[in-house]
Amino acid sequence: MTTAAPARSQPGAGGSLMRAINRRALPAFTVLALGYLLIPIAVMIVFSFNLPEGKFNFAWNQFSLDAWFHPFDWPGLGDALRLSLEIAFISTVVATILGTLIGLAITRYQFRGRGAMNGLIFLPMATPEIVMGSSLLTLFVSSALPGGPLNGVLPKGLVFPLGFNTIVIAHVMFNISYVVVTVKARLAGFDRRLEEAAMDLGANELVTFWKITFPLIFPGIMAAALLAFSLSIDDFVITNFVSGTSNTFPIWTWSIIKNALPPQINVVGSIIFRSAVAIVLVTTLRTGRAPR
Amino acid sequence: MTAGAPAMGRRPTIHWRHLIGVSIPYLLLAPGLIWLFVFFIYPSIEMLRISLSSGSLDTGYSLTFSSDAYVTALQKFPHQFGNSILYSALATTFTFLIGFPVAYTVAFRGGRYKNLLLFLVIAPFFTSFLIRTISWKVLLGDEGPLLAFLKHVVHLVPDGFSILGSPVAVVAGLTYNFLPFMILPLYVALEKIDPRLIEASQDLYATNWGAFRRVTLPLALPGVFAGSMLTFIPAMGDYVNATLLGNPQTQMIGNVIQSRFLVLNDYPVAAALSFILMVGILVLVVVYARALGTEQLTG
Numbered sequence: 105m106t107t108a109a110p111a112r113s114q115p116g117a118g119g120s121l122m123r124a125i126n127r128r129a130l131p132a133f134t135v136l137a138l139g140y141l142l143i144p145i146a147v148m149i150v151f152s153f154n155l156p157e158g159k160f161n162f163a164w165n166q167f168s169l170d171a172w173f174h175p176f177d178w179p180g181l182g183d184a185l186r187l188s189l190e191i192a193f194i195s196t197v198v199a200t201i202l203g204t205l206i207g208l209a210i211t212r213y214q215f216r217g218r219g220a221m222n223g224l225i226f227l228p229m230a231t232p233e234i235v236m237g238s239s240l241l242t243l244f245v246s247s248a249l250p251g252g253p254l255n256g257v258l259p260k261g262l263v264f265p266l267g268f269n270t271i272v273i274a275h276v277m278f279n280i281s282y283v284v285v286t287v288k289a290r291l292a293g294f295d296r297r298l299e300e301a302a303m304d305l306g307a308n309e310l311v312t313f314w315k316i317t318f319p320l321i322f323p324g325i326m327a328a329a330l331l332a333f334s335l336s337i338d339d340f341v342i343t344n345f346v347s348g349t350s351n352t353f354p355i356w357t358w359s360i361i362k363n364a365l366p367p368q369i370n371v372v373g374s375i376i377f378r379s380a381v382a383i384v385l386v387t388t389l390r391t392g393r394a395p396r
Numbered sequence: 397m398t399a400g401a402p403a404m405g406r407r408p409t410i411h412w413r414h415l416i417g418v419s420i421p422y423l424l425l426a427p428g429l430i431w432l433f434v435f436f437i438y439p440s441i442e443m444l445r446i447s448l449s450s451g452s453l454d455t456g457y458s459l460t461f462s463s464d465a466y467v468t469a470l471q472k473f474p475h476q477f478g479n480s481i482l483y484s485a486l487a488t489t490f491t492f493l494i495g496f497p498v499a500y501t502v503a504f505r506g507g508r509y510k511n512l513l514l515f516l517v518i519a520p521f522f523t524s525f526l527i528r529t530i531s532w533k534v535l536l537g538d539e540g541p542l543l544a545f546l547k548h549v550v551h552l553v554p555d556g557f558s559i560l561g562s563p564v565a566v567v568a569g570l571t572y573n574f575l576p577f578m579i580l581p582l583y584v585a586l587e588k589i590d591p592r593l594i595e596a597s598q599d600l601y602a603t604n605w606g607a608f609r610r611v612t613l614p615l616a617l618p619g620v621f622a623g624s625m626l627t628f629i630p631a632m633g634d635y636v637n638a639t640l641l642g643n644p645q646t647q648m649i650g651n652v653i654q655s656r657f658l659v660l661n662d663y664p665v666a667a668a669l670s671f672i673l674m675v676g677i678l679v680l681v682v683v684y685a686r687a688l689g690t691e692q693l694t695g
Contacts, residue, residue: 134501137494138516141575144531145523151534162534202428213421228436232633232677234650238657238670239439242446249456277435280428338524357526373527380522
């Protein structure tokens, strides 16, 4: 960027300088930037093999496989991970269903308020997480307060005390938009003539949907579900507001780093990283082979 | 069933089928819409109500239209608001300066490595946001890999030098964490550019730099807009980087909101802060969209 500035002041040399930047500087810069993006991941993996001297895994001490052999050997870690997986699974299923239905409605049908609908879908993605988390907390707490608006409307214990239910509600809420956007992208390239062909051959709407539409948009739905799952399992800011005393893995990590930083955190992080990479590789290879 | 289908339009006796047909989109929308209204729109209204109320967690809150919470919010935390705006603006600028050349290279020079390069750009998303930030704490630590090298191997900085606990570390953390959010929309915008447009400008005697400035860059504006929004908005609300990498002086407005809600239980002031943040960002988005030219952003 800045290196290109002299090119403007010396038009004669501009062409060759731009070419040099294009050929050498840009690829080199890109490699450096990608390195910058990957360094913390490398640190995470390397330090999972560390045997820290004190409670904090901040400085390299000695190579050890200890944390890898005992990944859950830290009070609360196993439970937190299990809770994270449960919440991610449930919220993914719910958000994927709700989001897919909205995606179908928006791309398939003309109806009043379609523009407003698109705006409403966009809004959660443009709102800072802290605002969503804090407003949900306000809602949940005031539903239990004397004179609160939802007091007595919702079944007792559904949203207060805070915990499993409220985390799932929050995760579904912020995931719906991402599912809609992902499914919409898939539906945008959809050839409607395939459905018309099925109808011409005597299939009714339902049969057409299950035999033609659904299988064709299924990869999009799966991609949306994967995205929702990873957003849910990694969410910290919103969850921190609505979790009460429940500990998901990020919440547990946050609470423990004040007193200790066990290498087990790095181990779990590395395992999640590897699983995610594996899933992406498998889906890329499979969609790469599938006919378009 | 199928034989009756073609006759549907002509027979008024099955008019109800038409009604179902009309209501289908609304039936599909309903569950998700209700969820978003109850758990996204309504909580914002509830937050506005609490911010204008008086009371406590024990007695409940009653709407008094008191502006006390807003007065406190605006008078007591100018420093943290300032930090949020400054750090987020710096982080957005840095992600753009780093992200644009990367997106440009991947889009125009990626060739058959395009997918691999994009995969590397999003690879940080495969690990936890918290763990990545903790990794920076390790990397930038006083005796961490970076400073240990600078202090003891090349002796470039004095022994007492530290980065952690400074605004530099906070901005570096924010820049790092939101860089992929800048690169991806820039890439999408650049990738869509028809190379023939650039060739055409060169045929019309534009220099490489001229073609870049007057063709490529304007066409990439939607990506610049999306990327800056995706970086600036989450950075404004962030408190993880400021907590892990900063010091008490580098606290951002997110830290204040977080502690008011979760530690001090001061709901009206916390709600007021949160509301100010939300409205402030909305205004900034509109102003920024105007400044970049709205008609170009719809493309």
